[in-house]
Amino acid sequence: MTTMTVKGSRRRDPGGFRRGLRRNLTAYGFLCGALICFAFFSWYPMVREIILSFQQTNFVDEPTWVGLDNFRTVIDDAAFADAWINTAAFTGLALVFGYVVPFAAAIILNELRHAKAYLRFVVYLPVMLPPAVGVLLFKWFYDPGPGLFNQILDLVNIPALSWLDSTDTALVSLVAVSTWMNMGTGTLIYLAALQSIPGELYEAAELDGAGLFKRIWHVTIPQTKLILLVMLLLQIVATMQVFIEPYLMTGGGPENATLTVAYLMYQYAFNFGDFGAGGALGLMLMVVLMVFSAFYLRISRDNQS
């Protein structure tokens, strides 16, 4: 009721509205810039992409509406199933590695007493590398001949692995690169969450005789539950769009073992010149990602309320 009254009184007081507007003018100005940027660079392209997926166009003549033809084309493609399976597998593996590793790293960093700042920098360092550089570096690590990884295996008398050149290991190898390149960001976010946990909780747990793992299980994880959930969803949304690793490292091979939805979309649009089919594939991916994004928004909203 109070709100209603306030709103009502504002409506009756145009001078007050104007004052409010004037007071917040700078803020609105900034907001406008952001909105225009979003509209121009994000929303409009998205709408265009949706339209494109129902059209056939050569960018010269007027596009023609083809209904669901583009969707049929991509679904009919033998590589379609491969791309989705690989994308799902990549996302799943990326969760196993990319979710657990940064969390564990954050816990370790949080427990450390010395060299904390230095190690935080070291962990974050790969994020600062341009992705192409990171990928090329790993290409050398994975080289089946003089590559670093096989040299290490050789030191401990383990036979060399084919890494990228085997259908068994190619996808996992890409996940490892992706994890390495991006774990810094996750680690810092987890670290911030860990540092917000009141120290008394740990002290109480310790007094109750809880060891390290019990403390993690009963204090750390419940206290960081929300951020873990949010990161899980963001991770899924981000990793499902994996493109640069297969594009630069394997070209989708061997035998389509690293062909992902985003890479197939690139093939359609840029190599086969079929933007409609590429758009259709992009729309499918977007719909799947929107489901996860909806969960993310729901959790964020619940948390705020």
Place this chain on the structure above:
Amino acid sequence: MKPRNLSMLLAAGIVLTAAGCGSDSGAQKAADTKPGTAAADAPVTITVGCQPPKSNPLERAAWDEDVAAFQKLHPNITIESKDAFPCINPDTFQAKLAGGTMEDVFYVYFTDVQKIIAAGQAADISPYVSSVTRLGDLRPDVMSVFKSGDKTYGLPRTNYSTGLVYNRKLFAQAGLDPNSPPKTWAEVQEAAKKIAALGPGHVGFGEYSAGNTGGWHFTASLYGRGGEMVGPDGRTAAFNSPEGKAVLENLKKMRWTDNSMGAKQLLQWEDLMRMMGGGKLGMMIGAPDVVQSVNNDFKGKFDDYGVTALPEAKASLSGGDGYLFNPKATPEKIKAGLLWLEFHELTPDQGQFNYERNKGQGRPVGLPTPDLYGDTAPGKQIVETRKKFATVPVEHFAPYAEASTTIQNKIEPPRAQELYAILDVAMSAVLTRQDADIDKLLADAEAKANKVLAKSS
């Protein structure tokens, strides 16, 4: 994983450029200048792609010199050169077209020509092309790349057919005679084994198997053995044949029995060039332009390489590049563009064939490419001048040059990139898996290719 919304990026690329196209409406220009109404010498400005980039000052200077000379001859024509390296990028091609920033005369690889024509993204220049005086002398197989039905859409700049590039230095080190390169696949196998035996890191024969380049080289090998990629109607795959099987069996043997292809696979275009330039790769399928790239971009030396015919070649995959015309270009622009192309790309001793100047600039002269005219009068004239001003050891390329006069050139199959993507699977399987079942791989690829080809109009 950082959020990278590729789907949006994809659309953004199109849309951003589309947003900028309003000001440059080709349709409007076409309406302004109705065919045949403008005076013959009315001022016309054309944009032309593939001016050498600033990072290549010698070639750029030569280009600019040629533009000035051409404009002196045709004072009504202004050439606006557009540089880019590489001259065409599949990522930006469609966006440039959508945004109206595509050059009036745009550069294109043979690989993409038919796709662009089929998509209606190139202008039909048939009514104007007869103005090119040497048109009748151009190799029919090369011109066929730029034709669809009875219509012509462009002109070539370079042409080459596929051969075998080899490292003469490694041949000598392995006890092989660099002046007697392999003529059969059995000889390639033997030579590859000897080169691989030179020590760790040495690869006898390198082959592509990723990013569609595997399928491209499968096609080159298949043509060489006399096979076909598609049936006569272009609607069914024809590579599941004894020749197709032989291509994969040969690779399988070299990779797994002979161990002469190195352990690292999934190689793409640049990888083999780098290996060649690094001096550890013995042989690869390629043309003289490979040697040029290895020399210019990958630290190899001209003297160390040679090119010969593809072993047992019955036909050869033809490659190269040329120019198409913007579908929105006016007739005046097309006519002016044809004059420029004839001046710069098609006239002996002039433009790209100005070997005397090229030699003076210290640029390599003597590679047996491009071959646009075959054995016709302008072709002979070009070969003659090239020999006169040669700066590279021409004898290293003699077997290739000799063979190219007799081996039939074959253009790429319809829906080339889609077929190449499908055949990457077979190529990568054979090169990465010892137990690869060649019959099954070819049958699977055939089924997939038939689906793609059935959609061809």
